[in-house]
Amino acid sequence: MQIASWNVNSIRTRIQIVIDWLQSHPSVDLLCLQETKVIDPDFPHTPFTDLGYHTYIYGQKAYNGVALISRQPLSEVSCGFSPLVADVGDFDEQKRVISGVIDDIRIVNLYVPNGSAVGSDKYSYKLGWLEILRQYLEVLIKAQPNPKIVICGDFNVAVEDIDIHNAKKRETQVMATDLEREALQAVLQLGFKDVFRKFTPEAGHYSWWDYRSGGWKRNQGWRIDYHFATDVLYDKAIDCSIDTAPRALVQPSDHAPVILEF
């Protein structure tokens, strides 16, 4: 089984690139999309359903938005943190969480807030959001012994310095500050491991290159898209890799897809 994650930066702008990629990767069973940037009535279902995929979407106007594109029907699909988290505040107003079950495995597809700039309101929102995510996953992970859960998506945090092309002055850089890493670690300490690092320990592998300042040309990237898995699934994983090819196309997303295989 293959589970892919891809921040497409607008599904309507990227639909042909995504469809072409799915057709050239027929072994992908589930594609988790982030930043679909479209309200549900306008989501382009037919390109996917024409290929035999089932679509599960959770979108809003202009920003955010997540989707699950699955060869098999999913069960227990849920959107947002509520009702698993009792007091979500306004953290479900932005559409960033969709989850479903395939082959007894729960997949949680996430688009973590970017955080804008260190110390900004959006930065505080990101830290608060990650704490709500921790509460949400705590409920899920404690619901059963030996849980089979994968959380994947765009986490907008580089978990280690080797996940950044240049870690100098990282503490001033959003996506790399200690506070963000600690908030994410509090999530992962529930029992999630970075599957990519099971196979690739060395530095220099990225999933996102800023459109600005020629980040892709100069391979100045960040690894901020992940699959984190519970022990039983981490142990079963046979590959986890980043497909950088779509980043080189014309009018690409700034993110590359990441594929996990059991």
Add this chain to the structure above:
Amino acid sequence: MQIASWNVNSIRTRIQIVIDWLQSHPSVDLLCLQETKVIDPDFPHTPFTDLGYHTYIYGQKAYNGVALISRQPLSEVSCGFSPLVADVGDFDEQKRVISGVIDDIRIVNLYVPNGSAVGSDKYSYKLGWLEILRQYLEVLIKAQPNPKIVICGDFNVAVEDIDIHNAKKRETQVMATDLEREALQAVLQLGFKDVFRKFTPEAGHYSWWDYRSGGWKRNQGWRIDYHFATDVLYDKAIDCSIDTAPRALVQPSDHAPVILEF
């Protein structure tokens, strides 16, 4: 010699369509463009110069903008009404006039104001602009006996009822009111004739179809793009025709090119 006129509705958006058209019409010596919608530093010269054309441009941000694309170098290129018209007021703020000489013929390439709605400020501006144009051409035409002048471009006026798909209620319609026609006739009475009508007297030939309400599909168009020539050139003309093919392409301009041949 062939002189073409084409309102391209943004040269940057339409560059490939225009280049393809030039390559498939190698006998066009001079292409007069309107609505280039680009400031001079951003004009795409190289697609034209790579094909061996010389470019003369007069643009502004977002709106209006005219250009001359010529196989041979032009002489005496001038932009705007000034200094030929002494008191231009603010009529040179919008970039709508470029002129040059080729083979002893002066070409004046125009983008006449649209006028928005009858009775609006823009409608008054259009009438005032046409009077300034008359003064400008009066200077040019009186500078020599038997002048060789062609004025062409998007005039945003249908000179006769047969130039409109449906002339009912035309007096309420901008581009067809008596006041606009009279203002344009005052220009033409200096000594310019509509070359298209030398070859095609019948109704139903248009150069512009509104993007709205399926104007092109239903052939509900207007003839508002013209070549008006002085007597000696009118007599020498051997063809004047509208090439409707580019209007049928994907992402077309709402105008079709018009070609005059001597």
Add this chain to the structure above:
DNA sequence: GATTCTGAAG
């Protein structure tokens, strides 16, 4: 209906 700008966002 199609294009452009501005401003916000990443």
Add this chain to the structure above:
DNA sequence: CTTCAGAATC
């Protein structure tokens, strides 16, 4: 650098 919304223009 790229996207989206909303306004203005034609």
